[in-house]
Amino acid sequence: xxxxxxxxxxxxxxxxxxxxxxxxxxxxxxxxxxxxxxxxxxxxxxxxxxxxxxxxxxxxxxxxxxxxxxxxxxxxxxxxxxxxxxxxxxxxxxxxxxxxxxxxxxxxxxxxxxxxxxxxxxxxxxxxxxxxxxxxxxxxxxxxxxxxxxxxxxxxxxxxxxxxxxxxxxxxxxxxxxxxxxxxxxxxxxxxxxxxxxxxxxxxxxxxxxxxxxxxx
Numbered sequence: 001x002x003x004x005x006x007x008x009x010x011x012x013x014x015x016x017x018x019x020x021x022x023x024x025x026x027x028x029x030x031x032x033x034x035x036x037x038x039x040x041x042x043x044x045x046x047x048x049x050x051x052x053x054x055x056x057x058x059x060x061x062x063x064x065x066x067x068x069x070x071x072x073x074x075x076x077x078x079x080x081x082x083x084x085x086x087x088x089x090x091x092x093x094x095x096x097x098x099x100x101x102x103x104x105x106x107x108x109x110x111x112x113x114x115x116x117x118x119x120x121x122x123x124x125x126x127x128x129x130x131x132x133x134x135x136x137x138x139x140x141x142x143x144x145x146x147x148x149x150x151x152x153x154x155x156x157x158x159x160x161x162x163x164x165x166x167x168x169x170x171x172x173x174x175x176x177x178x179x180x181x182x183x184x185x186x187x188x189x190x191x192x193x194x195x196x197x198x199x200x201x202x203x204x205x206x207x208x209x210x211x212x213x214x215x216x217x
Contacts, residue, residue: 002040006049014055020072030079030100035107038076041069042114058184062123073111074133078106081136108140109191119153129168131158135173
């Protein structure tokens with residue numbers, strides 16, 4: 001499935017990307033396979049084939065597959081940041097006793113090295129995805145000194161993004177890092193994204209003979 005990420009067939013690439021999300025990191029869970037897969041994804045980021053398109057869901061972020069892979073790495077790193085560790089402890093699960101968590105923490109410098117190569121990428125979608133993916137990695141004591149260099153990118157790129165998710169992430173992170181957030185605001189209702197998921201779907205329209213289309217399952 002990992003090899004499929006760079007296949008020439010759009011459907012094969014899309015299926016492989018879905019495998020990362022739905023199997024290797026399903027619902028933000030870290031598994032024993034997550035860290036090895038993350039190492040592979042980080043290693044192929046610079047391959048030109050990651051600039052190919054990939055099928056996206058209705059709420060997918062823009063950009064080529066490289067942006068999607070950066071976003072996936074950021075999601076993986078989120079589950080091993082300081083907040084995730086605190087939540088785990090609060091519920092009685094010491095993160096240091098969970099090998100997948102420990103392994104992600106161990107490879108954070110390796111992931112940062114790969115992701116940070118795209119902080120100034122000419123593709124704005126790739127650049128934004130890389131900046132966002134770096135945020136949770138910089139909770140690592142070995143990397144925390146990079147926060148000062150990343151802060152201007154959070155303000156100039158993420159906080160100015162057309163996507164409210166990036167703007168919100170930038171503002172929250174800058175505030176958590178003790179940076180000035182004066183003049184920054186999320187200019188879109190943050191729940192609009194969630195509310196859109198509850199709009200009527202074609203398969204929900206009942207007709208005399210059943211439903212007008214097959215449901216998505």
